[in-house]
Amino acid sequence: MIEILRRMLRSPQGALGLVIVGFILLVVTMGPWLAPYDPEKMAPLMRYKPPSAQFWLGTDQYGRDILSRLLHGARATVVMAVVATALGTLVGAVIGTISAFLGGRSDEAIMRTVDAIMSIPSLLLALLIVNLLGKSSLNALLAIALAFAPGMARVTRSVALAVRKQDYVNAAIARGESAAFIVGREMLPNVVAPIIVEMTIRVAFAVMLFATLSFLGLGAQPPASEWGLMVSEARRFMHLSSWMILWPSLAVALVAIGFNLLGDGVRDALNPRS
Amino acid sequence: MSPAYILKRILLIGYTLLVVSLIVFAITQILPADAAVMMLGENATPDALAALRLKMGLNDPIWMQYLHWLAGVLRGDFGLSMRTGQPVAPAMLEALGRSLLLALFSIGLMLVLAIPLGIIAAVRRGRAADLGVSFLSYVGVSLPEFVTATLMVLVLADWLQWLPATGYVPLTEDPLRGLRHLVLPVLTVSMILIAHVSRMVRSELVDVLQSDYIRAARLKGLSNRQVLFKHALRNALLPTITIVALDVGYLLGGVIVVEEIFALPGIGRQLIVAIQARDLPSIQAGALIMATTYAVANFLADVAYAWLDRRIQYD
């Protein structure tokens, strides 16, 4: 673990990724305490203010402090994306491992169906699912998890196929263990490491997807201060104040860049090819 | 690559589309509101609802409705839009045309920029140019389309007033204005593609340039230029094709957002409008058309890959 961290710090991407993600985690945990104002406090006389000493990033259409909203919104934006990825990974890992374990025709059938589902672009699939479940943060989270699951199933299967051929699995089958035991106790634990790498890379994508859903009005709902939603709301007032739209856009970008860098760093650290 | 392989791939596309059609139909049918209620809105009376349900076949069992719908789809008939009462298929295909225009321009721009950028970065590995390209590609890959689009509108349309912020003019009506309206959407869509593909080209090219085969070519006394363009590039670009095909998926997702932001009446925007209005036939048609496009793009990429791969082996 320490070795991996050291390797990550040596590559510029890994180091920068760690710094940015570390900063983001700080904001996620400490945000509400750092915020100078109540993120929902309205001030009719303080609307559309540009950045100033009083409001560092300016105010929005209700006169709310944008900085405070960003700091509070970090949780909604980042934690949701991480949880969605984890959930999607879990579902995908189970499907992939089962498929690999079963092998033969079942494997073929499951994988063809997974391929078919993968031919729906993830944003579109997420849109359809949210549309079905109703729009809310939780449903957006489920939608992203479901949209990620097929891809993760594919990755897991290829890893699990290798594991399947190992002696200890054959031994378990010879012992007459149940399928559930073999998949859950023998195979899944051994496919975890490569999956974690894949997951880190996907968090960045989940952040983008989640913010995009909120931007389209299908994720977080007002008065939440989720960043995608903040951009979406600010769009209507663009001709009255541009600052409102600038800051949450930059915040989303920063998070996505951070996780992308971190994901690449982790990958390079885990398989030092070059 | 044998005919059997192609046949198998085509059968797979068929299976894919069948699964997609089931998913799409299922999702749209379990929607928590009756289609007839949606259509009549504030003026729904029990009588009017009953009459409309009968007309739309909403009283049939669900599998009958699916088969009906599927039969229609196979004939190219996706039904009537609940929002406009017009046939869905022509409207969606027209919208698809506008989206393809956007996609083609974007892919074109990507090819023009991404490959040279990737080559420069690979050849100048570790130097300023490489770092610059790397940095840009990180930013490009990381920015969601709605952020890129918003920032570009803010700077290029709002502050500098160089380009129109939103809207669409058919190229046939006024080519110049049409193109001006396309600039920002194309830039937004191609941003992620350029970032992704240039990174890909770079890393493939770096690998190839280090291979024994290239070293051998260098030892034969070929110039850097010859090595690069005659041998290395061809091998490096091959995997890129697959990536481009996979990117069509991103592209389609991106198109949804970009069209929504720039009010470009392509298939993505039609889909969003349909989703907001719960216009089921349009949602079904839009989703199915998009998935088909993606599946066909993947298939073509596979075939192209296999074909090119064989040629290179025999070369």
Place this chain on the structure above:
Amino acid sequence: MPSIHRRDFLAASAALSGLAMSGLQAFAQTPRRGGTLRVSVDQAVSKLNPLVTRVNPEYLVAELLYSGLTRLKVDMSAEPDLAESWTNSADLTEWTFVLRKGLTFHDGSPCTAADVVATFEAILDAKTASPARQNVGPIAKVAAKDDNTVVFSLSAPFADLPVTLAYTNAKIVPAAVIKGGLEKLDRQAIGTGPFKLVSFEPERQIVVARNEAYYDKARPFLDKVEVVVFPDVSAEASALIAGDTDLISTTPPTEFGRLQKASGIKALRVPSGQFCNVNFGCDQKPFNDIRVRQALALTVDRAAMVDFVTEGFGSPGNDTALNPAYRFYADLPAKQADIAKAKALLAEAGYPKGLEATLIASDRPGQRTQLAVALREMAKPAGFDIKVETMPHATYLDQVWKKGSFYVGFYNMQATADAIFSLLYTSNAAWNETRWNNAAFDKLVFEARATADEAKRRALYADAQKLMYAEVPSIIPAFFDLLAARREWVEGYQLHPRGAVFRLDHVSLGANAPKRG
């Protein structure tokens, strides 16, 4: 922000001078004939059949292609359209309308009393699902006395019939079409309106050309009107600024500032009775307790609400459905926020520790959510813990509308006091969203509609407004001004406070207007 009194004056003077102003214009120069007007709308024109149109852009197109018996002037009174005159029985239960002679539909067939009768029968048939059914008045029977005379027998005395017959959906269509199936009008237009349909692309553009057989030989002045659909309000404003379009039918406050600053453009603004409200289910806990409703009303800072919801382009409301844009508006003292009193009322109602409630807002138009979010904050100090839930408009219509106990509504201005009251607040209202079911209020409204005497009616409506003011069946915190814009070369256009009426046949183009196909 200008004071209410100034607004009041503006509204009144705009209403009174409607005629005088058009007279003035005629005096300055007679309208030029010819040219193509390009007017933009912000939503698709999905429905062409005038009996079932539902949104303003559809009304705009229907008005170009079809005529009613009467039409609504800018001062909300009725003027002759297909009917050239009308009379009523003394008890206001029988109205006789005389049609113009020689009227023809666009297909050349004559338009007679039989068509009028068939049209109203179709409207009153629930299967047609026409919004007009609940808005044209208490019509019991329509009969043709001869080819040019139609008699309306009403189920109750009703003074406003000429105005309600001008309702957006009460357009006359051929009896033959009704017989053969109204679907025919989904794609083509067979009306008696000032223009004929040339092309119809619901999502993009609708083109109409002058109807040479229109009953008024002077109008329309324009050769052609192109109705262009812009699904994006920002692009719509940009197009007007660039000179690609001539007229924006309606624009949001967020674009208005930009239009005001642009050169060559006249930004238009008119006070209107359009409002956004918070509906209470007065038959369900906790809002069946009048004190809870009054308490919430007392938390609202109405001046701030005007800013939040209308960006300052509106006026504060007093929880009554009428504002100065209506003829029978009664001037009541402006309601002020009083948190202490709100708290006391809430405690008295049995909620000393405060009250939790979920306020539902559909996502269209955006003002609904803005109102909900602002109310949530304003009500906090008094102990209200409001959770805002937004949902797609279609889901809202299906699950919440008319059923929910706490949600945000949004309504166009209606032509008369009776129309808005009996659309929303009487016990037999078409959309009885609040289930207030107040017998005293019903009686006042019913009496007023049966009264021809202006002063008596005014007194009755004043009492009705006082009841709403006191009992708060819904919180009406703000009214909207309607906003639009035109190029300076567009002449004769008056922004109509009703929001659903456009009267483009009165518009002409100045000499410096660009020539368009």
